[in-house]
Amino acid sequence: MEPVAAPPEPASPPPPSTVRRNPPRRARPPPTPLASAKPKPSSRSSFLQDEAAAASIPAPPPSSQEERLKVFLRIRPVPDRDRCKAVARPMPGKDLRRKPKQAAGGDLCLVPTGPNSVALTVPQSKLVDPKRGRTEVFDGFSAVFSPDSTQLDIFVQVMNPLVDDFLGGKSGLLVAMGPTGSGKTHTIFGSPRNPGILPLALRQIFKAQDENKVASPPARSFSLSMFEILSEGKGERILDLLSDAAECVLQQSSIKGLQEVPLSNLADAESLASRGMLKRSTAATNANSNSSRSQCIITIHGVHKSSDADSEHLLSNAVLTIADLAGAERERKTGNQGSRLLESNFINNTSMVFGLCLRSLLEHQKNQKKPLEKHFKNSMLTRYLRDYLEGRKKMTLILNVKPANDDYLDTSFLLRQASPYMKIKYTSLDDSSDLISQKRSNASLICQENKKKRKVERKENIETDNIAKVSEDDAQYKFLNSELRRVSRSEAIMTNFARALWTVLKQYKHKLLESENAAESMKQLIRDQYIQIVELKKELEVLNSCCSCKHIPVIEDTSIDQDDSVSSGQAGQSLVSLSNKPNLGSYDASVDNFHLVAEEVLKELKSHGAENFSAPCSLNGESVSCDTSSISFIDEQEQSFRGLKAEKSCCADAFGPMSHTEEGNTKVELHAIHKKLDASECFTGQTSAHAGGVTPSSSHSDNQSNQSLTEHHMLPCLKTERVSLSPQFTSCSKKATIEQSEDEIEELSKIILEDIHHDVNIREVKHPDYLSSSQQVSSDTEDVGSSQSSLELPGMVASQKKLEELDLEPERCEPGVVNATVECAVGHSQAPEQMSDCEGRVPCLLKEITCPAKASKAPSKVSEAEEAADKKKEGFTSSPEDTKKTRRRLQPAAAMLLKEFPGADFDVDTRREERGKSSSSVAAGRSDALIRVLKARPVRRV
Numbered sequence: 012m013e014p015v016a017a018p019p020e021p022a023s024p025p026p027p028s029t030v031r032r033n034p035p036r037r038a039r040p041p042p043t044p045l046a047s048a049k050p051k052p053s054s055r056s057s058f059l060q061d062e063a064a065a066a067s068i069p070a071p072p073p074s075s076q077e078e079r080l081k082v083f084l085r086i087r088p089v090p091d092r093d094r095c096k097a098v099a100r101p102m103p104g105k106d107l108r109r110k111p112k113q114a115a116g117g118d119l120c121l122v123p124t125g126p127n128s129v130a131l132t133v134p135q136s137k138l139v140d141p142k143r144g145r146t147e148v149f150d151g152f153s154a155v156f157s158p159d160s161t162q163l164d165i166f167v168q169v170m171n172p173l174v175d176d177f178l179g180g181k182s183g184l185l186v187a188m189g190p191t192g193s194g195k196t197h198t199i200f201g202s203p204r205n206p207g208i209l210p211l212a213l214r215q216i217f218k219a220q221d222e223n224k225v226a227s228p229p230a231r232s233f234s235l236s237m238f239e240i241l242s243e244g245k246g247e248r249i250l251d252l253l254s255d256a257a258e259c260v261l262q263q264s265s266i267k268g269l270q271e272v273p274l275s276n277l278a279d280a281e282s283l284a285s286r287g288m289l290k291r292s293t294a295a296t297n298a299n300s301n302s303s304r305s306q307c308i309i310t311i312h313g314v315h316k317s318s319d320a321d322s323e324h325l326l327s328n329a330v331l332t333i334a335d336l337a338g339a340e341r342e343r344k345t346g347n348q349g350s351r352l353l354e355s356n357f358i359n360n361t362s363m364v365f366g367l368c369l370r371s372l373l374e375h376q377k378n379q380k381k382p383l384e385k386h387f388k389n390s391m392l393t394r395y396l397r398d399y400l401e402g403r404k405k406m407t408l409i410l411n412v413k414p415a416n417d418d419y420l421d422t423s424f425l426l427r428q429a430s431p432y433m434k435i436k437y438t439s440l441d442d443s444s445d446l447i448s449q450k451r452s453n454a455s456l457i458c459q460e461n462k463k464k465r466k467v468e469r470k471e472n473i474e475t476d477n478i479a480k481v482s483e484d485d486a487q488y489k490f491l492n493s494e495l496r497r498v499s500r501s502e503a504i505m506t507n508f509a510r511a512l513w514t515v516l517k518q519y520k521h522k523l524l525e526s527e528n529a530a531e532s533m534k535q536l537i538r539d540q541y542i543q544i545v546e547l548k549k550e551l552e553v554l555n556s557c558c559s560c561k562h563i564p565v566i567e568d569t570s571i572d573q574d575d576s577v578s579s580g581q582a583g584q585s586l587v588s589l590s591n592k593p594n595l596g597s598y599d600a601s602v603d604n605f606h607l608v609a610e611e612v613l614k615e616l617k618s619h620g621a622e623n624f625s626a627p628c629s630l631n632g633e634s635v636s637c638d639t640s641s642i643s644f645i646d647e648q649e650q651s652f653r654g655l656k657a658e659k660s661c662c663a664d665a666f667g668p669m670s671h672t673e674e675g676n677t678k679v680e681l682h683a684i685h686k687k688l689d690a691s692e693c694f695t696g697q698t699s700a701h702a703g704g705v706t707p708s709s710s711h712s713d714n715q716s717n718q719s720l721t722e723h724h725m726l727p728c729l730k731t732e733r734v735s736l737s738p739q740f741t742s743c744s745k746k747a748t749i750e751q752s753e754d755e756i757e758e759l760s761k762i763i764l765e766d767i768h769h770d771v772n773i774r775e776v777k778h779p780d781y782l783s784s785s786q787q788v789s790s791d792t793e794d795v796g797s798s799q800s801s802l803e804l805p806g807m808v809a810s811q812k813k814l815e816e817l818d819l820e821p822e823r824c825e826p827g828v829v830n831a832t833v834e835c836a837v838g839h840s841q842a843p844e845q846m847s848d849c850e851g852r853v854p855c856l857l858k859e860i861t862c863p864a865k866a867s868k869a870p871s872k873v874s875e876a877e878e879a880a881d882k883k884k885e886g887f888t889s890s891p892e893d894t895k896k897t898r899r900r901l902q903p904a905a906a907m908l909l910k911e912f913p914g915a916d917f918d919v920d921t922r923r924e925e926r927g928k929s930s931s932s933v934a935a936g937r938s939d940a941l942i943r944v945l946k947a948r949p950v951r952r953v
């Protein structure tokens with residue numbers, strides 16, 4: 012091993028100045044020796060204004076407090092193969108000042124022009140204008156080492172000051188920069204025969220250690236650590252070169268897991284460094300057969316182990332760092348591919364970041380307003396060397412360059428990149444202790460600042476929270492206010508609605524009470540009417556019993572059986588259909604009215620004596636004694652009304668033995684009027700049945716059948732009527748509920764009344780034709796079917812036969828005669844004057860009523876009129892099925908009928924009596940007498 016020589020006295024570095032470009036046509040001054048090189052006034056560079064400006068800045072005189080970054084330049088000797096290409100080979104033993112001159116005319120582009128400057132000449136192959144050469148002078152380096160410089164020269168000028176500082180307790184950094192194959196590793200590590208800076212530094216350290224042992228017990232200890240930062244894919248990793256441990260982790264400016272090997276002696280330290288160097292990642296490239304593929308960092312920690320507190324303090328944290336950076340590579344020269352190419356990218360990137368950090372530091376030092384860019388974050392190397400790159404620790408650069416023309420670009424790039432770094436200043440270089448204290452103070456300051464920031468942040472957070480709470484409270488308050496207003500509006504609306512609803516309900520309740528009262532009054536009225544009806548029924552029964560005391564018709568069941576023929580059955584069916592008409596109202600009113608009339612007539616009859624009471628009745632031209640005619644008259648009226656209502660009732664009383672008498676005729680008309688009371692029933696079949704019931708009275712061909720029919724229909728009528736009265740009334744009273752308003756009743760009554768008037772008028776107009784029509788019908792009963800329903804004809808014939816039988820046996824037919832007489836008196840009103848002539852002697856008048864033809868005619872006309880009225884009003888058909896669907900109450904009609912009995916209708920009859928004196932004066936007289944009786948009685952309204 013080459014002994015470490017004492018470091019020579021470093022020559023005072025010339026002031027930094029860089030010559031960018033030589034004047035093109037001016038004679039170049041001869042290069043000055045390095046030792047005596049003086050800074051020249053820098054010439055302005057035309058293509059690098061910033062560097063020219065930097066060069067134009069006169070370097071301030073170095074002061075004790077201000078120290079600039081040391082930048083050394085070592086020019087690698089040209090290899091032998093390259094040396095053969097060189098035109099001029101420097102002669103051994105000659106001055107280095109002549110080498111550039113010799114090389115200037117050869118393949119060397121870079122020659123030292125002084126101890127602190129070099130001249131870079133653009134090779135002819137790269138000149139655009141060959142006639143115009145260009146040479147750049149870079150001056151201001153701390154030292155420029157020619158290719159002939161030895162390792163010791165480099166150590167003495169570059170590393171020895173750092174070691175002294177390290178031994179003095181100050182940390183320092185030496186970084187070797189340069190393109191690949193420029194001799195960085197050779198400079199740092201050297202070779203066994205020509206050791207580099209690291210071995211020489213170790214020797215120097217241990218020499219000092221040995222010197223200190225002699226003077227005093229060992230008080231200091233050193234440790235060595237080596238690691239490399241190499242690429243791994245697109246990332247980086249740290250690898251410890253002194254141990255086989257796993258990769259290390261970079262934490263801020265320290266590496267976790269890095270082994271620090273204590274240095275006990277120089278030999279172990281040198282072997283350790285040699286082992287670590289061998290472990291470093293290297294690879295062969297076209298530019299370097301042993302090219303480093305990683306950034307290698309060697310750190311020497313000095314620890315004071317003596318009891319001397321002062322010395323320990325000084326050495327406690329001194330770190331001497333040496334960084335061998337991988338040289339920048341050009342792909343074209345290296346020919347790297349694959350992983351090598353990735354390594355080249357990593358190496359170039361790291362070198363670029365390192366240069367940017369120094370550039371940023373320089374710019375920051377030039378202008379404090381410019382922030383110190385944090386380029387160090389872009390690579391592990393710069394992060395680890397952050398303190399040095401930010402100017403907090405002393406750093407020294409040694410630039411390794413190759414002077415050959417082929418390396419012009421790399422050399423030119425490095426010089427242009429790194430020459431400005433020599434202007435970086437260290438205003439207050441901190442020793443290790445100062446650095447530590449500064450770090451601690453910085454840490455404390457940082458902690459305080461962090462605490463303040465936290466407090467401020469807490470306050471801000473609290474204020475923000477308070478503001479947020481206030482805003483939330485405001486929003487909630489607004490929301491609640493809006494909700495409150497909405498609820499208030501809703502409450503007001505609902506209150507008003509409830510009030511309105513309450514008012515309406517009260518009104519409805521009032522109306523309901525009124526309706527209930529009206530219903531109660533109606534019920535009471537109906538009850539009263541019912542009571543009256545019951546009383547009338549009782550009285551009527553009494554009268555009937557009185558009347559039947561002498562002549563109670565004996566109707567044998569045999570006659571009914573004999574009349575079970577088809578004809579009588581059809582007629583009976585028609586009459587039954589007719590009698591199915593519910594006319595309770597009219598019936599009740601009529602009963603009531605006729606009851607009163609009967610009382611009056613009875614009184615009159617009684618007043619006239621028994622002879623008059625048994626006045627004969629004319630039937631078929633014969634006088635028939637009928638002492639009960641008056642009684643029968645009332646009874647007949649009642650039956651005629653009830654016959655319209657009672658089920659199975661027959662109207663045979665309307666066509667029985669009186670078929671050839673005037674009474675029969677009037678009976679038919681009366682029956683027609685009663686039927687018109689039921690006009691609203693719209694029972695078409697009723698018309699035909701009714702007519703059929705009348706027509707047989709005009710038939711003389713078959714009196715036997717008429718008689719049997721009369722007997723057949725009369726007694727059942729009388730019998731069933733009383734039986735069915737109460738149920739009918741009950742049902743009708745039930746139906747006559749509140750729902751039938753008085754308006755409807757009045758309207759219906761008016762309609763019926765109009766119909767009655769209309770029918771009466773029709774009857775009056777057509778009365779002269781009654782006779783001819785009845786004669787036609789009676790002459791040939793078979794032809795009657797042409798004008799009437801064929802179904803009515805058999806019944807008519809049967810009724811006629813019955814009438815004939817009655818004629819033969821007047822005693823048995825007396826009830827029928829009586830009935831006919833009564834009907835005639837009531838229904839016929841053509842000769843009131845004759846009635847008046849008889850002075851109210853109804854039996855005498857009734858005796859003279861003999862107009863069979865007219866009686867036979869009347870029913871047909873009446874039936875026609877009724878049929879026309881029915882068709883006109885109701886439009887019903889004659890089917891029995893329809894009759895069941897068209898039941899109506901005739902109580903209003905009956906009431907109106909009773910109301911109109913003493914009215915204008917009978918006045919009309921009064922006019923008619925003048926015209927019909929010749930026809931039926933006796934019957935008219937009877938009617939007139941009856942009318943007088945009716946007028947004398949007040950009409951009860953239902």
Ligand SMILES: Nc1ncnc2c1ncn2[C@@H]1O[C@H](COP(=O)(O)OP(=O)(O)OP(=O)(O)O)[C@@H](O)[C@H]1O
Nearest residue numbers: 087088191192193194195196197299302303337338
């Ligand atoms: N000053 C010098 N004197 C003699 N030989 C040198 C000198 N400098 C470099 N060399 C030789 O050049 C070769 C390359 O040197 P070195 O490996 O140190 O270059 P490098 O800059 O480290 O390259 P890389 O960056 O690729 O690692 C080595 O073989 C080395 O011995």
